[in-house]
Amino acid sequence: MGGDIGPSVVVPAALKALHIYQDLHLILAGDEASIRQCLEKQGTKHASRLTIRHTTQKVDMDELPPHALRNKKDSSMRVAINLVKSGEADACVSAGNTGALMAVARFVLKMLPGIDRPAIITALPSIEGHTHVLDLGANVDVDAGHLLQFGLMGSVLATAVDDNARPRVGLLNIGEEEIKGNERVKEAAHLLANSPLNYIGFVEGDDIYKGGADVVVCDGFVGNVMLKSTEGAATMIAHFLKEGFTSGIYGRIAGLMALPVLSRIRSKIDPRRYNGASLLGLQGIVIKSHGAADVLAFRNAIKIARLQAQQKVPQHISRQLEELLSKRQTV
C-alpha cells in the first residue's frame, strides 16, 4: 500500500468488497500498524476473511522502475506480486507507480509464452455499454505482431468478463478505408484478418464511445493520448455544466432540477466505475487502480480482480495463443 492512496482508502474499499463478495478473501500488504488503525476505525465485521502481510518499504510514485525492482524487495507492491507468484493470492491489485508495477510484475510473474510485453486494458463507457481498449500506455513502440497479440488478449478478456463468445475486435485507425493509416496498422490489419478472432476491420476514435466494437486495439502511445484527451474533454464539459448550473438564480434553480438527471449520467460515465486496468499477458492477474482512487473506485478494481481470477483469464489467453500458433504452423 504505497502510492498516492494508502490504508485510509484501501481498507474501507477492502471491507466493502468483502461485504459484497462472500467468497472473497483479501490479503493486505503494507504497514501493519497503519492498516490495523484503519481497521479499528471501520469495524471488524468481515475481518475473518482478511489477512495482513506486514511490509517495510514502499515504491514512490516517481521512482524509476529499475530502482524499484532492485531496491524495494519488501515493498507492498513486490510482496503482493510475490503472493500471486506463490499461489497464495489469485490476483494483485495496486494503486502504485505503473511503470514499477509493470517491471516488477514482469520480473516476478513472467510473461505468457508468445507474449512479449504486458499491455494495459480497461473498459471505457460507450452508448452501447462499454468498449475494452488496449494498449493504454505500456508499449509506445510496437510492431504489427504486438497489435495482433493485443487483439488476442483483449478478445479473451472480453469473452471472460462479458460472457461474450465472439467479441468484435477493431483496429484503431484514422479512417475506415483500407488505404488509410500507416504501414504498421495496415500490416496488423492483415494479421488480424487472418487470425481466428472476430476481426471487424478498422475503427476510428469516435467508435470507442459510440460502440460497434467490443475490443479496440492500438499502440500504447495512441491509446494513452486517446484516454487522456477524452478525460480532458469530459472534464471541460463538466466544468461548463457546473459553471452554467451555478451562475445566477435561474441557473441554480435549473441546476437543482437537473441534478437527478445529471447524477444518473455521471454514474454512467463515472471514471470510478471504470477504475481497474488489467496488465494483460502476464502469468498471473495484476490490476492497476488509478493512483488517486477513492473507496468506490478501489472497490471496483478489487471487483475486476475477483472476476478475472474466477474466469482464469491468463490461462485462457495462454490456451488461445497456443491454438493460434499451432494453426499458423499448420498453414
Added chain:
Amino acid sequence: MGGDIGPSVVVPAALKALHIYQDLHLILAGDEASIRQCLEKQGTKHASRLTIRHTTQKVDMDELPPHALRNKKDSSMRVAINLVKSGEADACVSAGNTGALMAVARFVLKMLPGIDRPAIITALPSIEGHTHVLDLGANVDVDAGHLLQFGLMGSVLATAVDDNARPRVGLLNIGEEEIKGNERVKEAAHLLANSPLNYIGFVEGDDIYKGGADVVVCDGFVGNVMLKSTEGAATMIAHFLKEGFTSGIYGRIAGLMALPVLSRIRSKIDPRRYNGASLLGLQGIVIKSHGAADVLAFRNAIKIARLQAQQKVPQHISRQLEELLSKRQTV
C-alpha cells in the same frame, strides 16, 4: 463545389459572410446553373462582391488523390486552388475530399521552402478558450524534424489569428516526465527546446481541453485519433443528456428548465464554431471545411480564410522559417 455539401449550403454561407465582412469578395467555383439557382432563392443583396467561376467536373469524396490530380483539371477544387496560385484569390475554402485537396494544393501551390508536407491544424475548445492542434491527419509517418516544423507553423498561426506574441507550444506525450514517450518525441522535444519558439515541454491529452498550451504538436495519426475520440466522447455525453432530459415527466420539465444553460454550453463547444482546418505549409491559404458542414459551419471556414489572408499567414511562416534556418547555420 463538390463534396457532400453543394451550393445549397455554400451559397447561403457565402452570402452571410459577405453580409458580415464588407471587405470580402468571394469567387464561387462550381456549376454555374446550380449556383445561380441557389442565389435566386437567397436574394442578390451582396451579389456585387460575388463572382461565379463555372466548372464542369467535381472530385468525389472517395476518389483517390492521384486520380483527382490527373483527371479533374476542371473541378471546382482544382479551379479554386488555381485562383490562389494566380493571385486572383487570397485563399481557398473547400468542403471536398481531404486527400485530394492536399494533393492538388501541394501540386499547384507548392510547399514553402523548408516545409516537407502540409499539416492540418484546427482550434479546439478548452476551459481557457481554445488550443490549436496539429497535425490532425495529413502526416501519419513523421520524424522529429517534422514535429519541429509543425511547432513553428502552429506558433506563427496562433500569433497571427489570436494576436498572441509568444504562443506556448507543447509537445503531446503520454507523460510530462522527460523519460516518457517514444524516441521520436524525445528527439523532437530536444529540437523544440533549442528553437526560438516558446516551447513549454510535454503536455498530455487532457491539457488540450483544459488549456495551458496555445499550440499542441503531434503526428497526424495521434492527432486524428485524439480529435475523433473526443468527438465520440462528446457525442456520447450529448446522447445521455438528451436521453435523460426527454424521459419521463420529471426529466422533460428539468430538460426545459436546463435548456438555456445547455444551449450556452453547446454554443461554446459546438464543432461548427470550430469548423475550418488550415492546410499549413503551402505557398497559399487553403481551408478545409468539414464535409458535412452546414451554413453556420461553412461561414466559419470562410471567416478563418479571410483572417488568415489578412494576416498573411504563409508569408509569416516562411519568414520565421528563414530566421530559424539562418540561426541554425550560424550556430
